[in-house]
Amino acid sequence: MHALHGGHNASLDKKTVERLIQKLDGLSKLSGIPQLQRSHPYLPDITRDTKEHLRQILDKTSDLSHNQYLQVTVHSLLGKTTQCSDMVNRQGVAARRNLTKLSLIFSHILCELRALFPGGRFQGNSYRITKLEASKFWGQTFGTRCLVRWEEFRAGLNSVHPIGDGPLESALRSTMDLTCNDYISVFEFDIFSRLFQPWESLLQNWMLLAVTHPGYMAFLTYDEVKDLLRGHIHRPGSYIFRLSCTHLGQWAIGYVTSAGNILQTIPHNKSLYEALKDGERENLYLYPNGLSTNPDLSELTNPTSNTVIQVTQEQWELYSDMDSTFELCKICADNEKNTRIQPCGHLLCDSCLTAWQKSDSTCPFCRTKITGREEVHIAVPPEKEQTPSPSDPTDQPDNDNSNTCGAFTQNVIDDKEVDWIRKRPLPPPPPRPDTSSTSARQPSTRVLPSAPALDSSPTTSSTSSAPWISGSSVASQRVRLQAQDVINRGQSPCRPTTTRGT
Known part of the structure; x- marks a missing residue:
């Protein structure tokens, strides 16, 4: 079911895409055929949605000939629509199984198109890979390209994760090439690195889970x-x-x-x-x-220690100036940051992220869609007088954010988090204690304004009550305001849900 080699060299114009749309339209009208399953991926629905997304791309892409990804995908889809048309006229178990696999491949292609052409506009060269180590590998090896031939990808991956030849390479190719076109896209690599994380033992994990494990089933609905x-x-x-x-x-x-x-x-x-x-x-x-x-599966037990976030002196001083600390979660102001959101890289504690995701699937700081989380450990810098002098070469920032011995140095100041903290409204000043009253010795309760919504859009202010903590600083009080908004929504972490549409 792979596309012919050299297909990416074929010209692509609007007429070719229109021909593909016509073929997809014919498949979208199929119904009542016993070979087609009613559950997802249902071929008529998938091909209809693919046709509509290609129309969006045509409307918003003026030059089709210079987009390699679109050339490869369109010619691959042309071949697969022909295969589908032939398959629906065949009978038997084998024909039904092949048609089901084709339906899955069409579904994967649609997901990839939506990821690299959101809203019909090409953003493949800026697609963000979820796992930071995987993202660094792709950028250093393939730059901003979103699609590479299997042979080139194999050579690049082999330099950091030896693959070997023969059946093992074929099995890896089959697992990674979800769209079956002899190329690996940045989207497919993102999926693979998320499924078989962590990066340090990527192929070992794949071997244990997808090659030797009898419970793994490929291309199954x-x-x-x-x-x-x-x-x-x-x-x-x-x-x-x-x-x-x-x-x-x-x-x-x-x-x-x-x-x-x-x-x-x-x-x-x-x-x-x-x-x-x-x-x-x-x-x-x-x-x-x-x-x-x-x-x-004991070999997968704790395959690597938590990633270490090394706080720079600049970050340490910036948060100290705000009467806060870098390692403290800025949502609850109680726990230390121990979780990194993927792919944006913002940090908070696991409890707050779990509570936040009950009602929102985007990062609370930058509104990037959350695609995963990673356990981390914050390493604070030594006292300033113990740090090397500016002339010492060891004090120079690690501009490539290299991951050495499990440590990841985050040298860019988290401007969005800092701005988020600074923009929250200040609480009213605390009441002067009345020493003549017995109750004055107890912490009083004040009605404080709740923090604004986390995005940049204007919102209406509301009120919520919070205990006044005697002796706490203005910055700490600010931090605790947002904690209520998040934690009040949260409940106990949910268990995996049983779902029909998996």
Whole structure:
């Protein structure tokens, strides 16, 4: 199902895209064919949405001939629409399976188009890879390009993660090339590095989870998982896992319950290894694809220590001037920052991020969509008199933010966080204590204005009550205001939800 080599050299013009749109329109009108599954990815829906997105791209792209990604994708889609048209007229299990796989590939292509052409405008050269180490690798190896041939990508990855030749390379290519066009896009690499994190043991994780693990299933849909697990319905604890169709970059796990039901779930805020180990402890995931032996994944236990955020002297002094500290979470002002939001890199504590994500999927500081989180440790600088003098070369900033021995030096001052802190309204001054009253010795309660919304749009001010903390500084009081707005929304961390559209 791969595109022909050299397809990227073929010319691309509006007429070619219009021809593809016509073919997609024909597939979008298919219905009632027994080979097509009704659940996602449903080929008529996927091809209709792809057709509409291509129309958006045509409306907002004046020159099609210079966009390599669009050239490769359009010619790949032309070949795959022809394959689909041939497949719908065939009967049998093999034809249905091939058509289902094609539907999945179309779904992956649509997700990629939306990611690299949001709203129809090309932004592939500025796409942000979620994992910082993976992002650094792509930028240093391929620059701002969003698409490279497999051979070039393999050579680049092999320089940091030796791949080897033969069947192993073919298996890796099959796992990464979700759109089956002999290229690797920045989007596909982002998905792969999120699924098989952490970066330090990327291919080892892939080997253990996708090559040798009997529970891994490639290019499988929700309905196919149910059909497969029905064969193990009398063995509760049987399970398989696959890439989620609706949430690319996340895993979906299907399993047989003790009551003989088949459920599927997407684990959130944890790696697949953690989800599988938790499920094993709870007697949910015991028999991969019905086999008696559960693989030993102990090699994935704590494969690397938490990333260390090295605070620079400049950052330390800036936050000290605001009567705050860099390592303190600016949401709750109680816990230390221990979580980095991906891909924007902003820092806060795990509790606040969990509470925040109950009602918002974007970063509270910059409004970037949250695609993941990473545990970190803040390393504060030594006292100023102990730091090297400006003439000492060791005092020069690490401009490339290199990750050495697990340490990541964040040298750019977090202007958005600083601006966010400074713009919050000051609380009224505390009342003068009345020493004649017994109650005056207790902290009084004041009605304070709540912090404004975290985005830059004007909002209406509201009020909320908060305990006045005697002796706290103005900056600390400011920080605590926003804590209420976030934590009051939060509840206990949610468990993975069982969902139909995985």
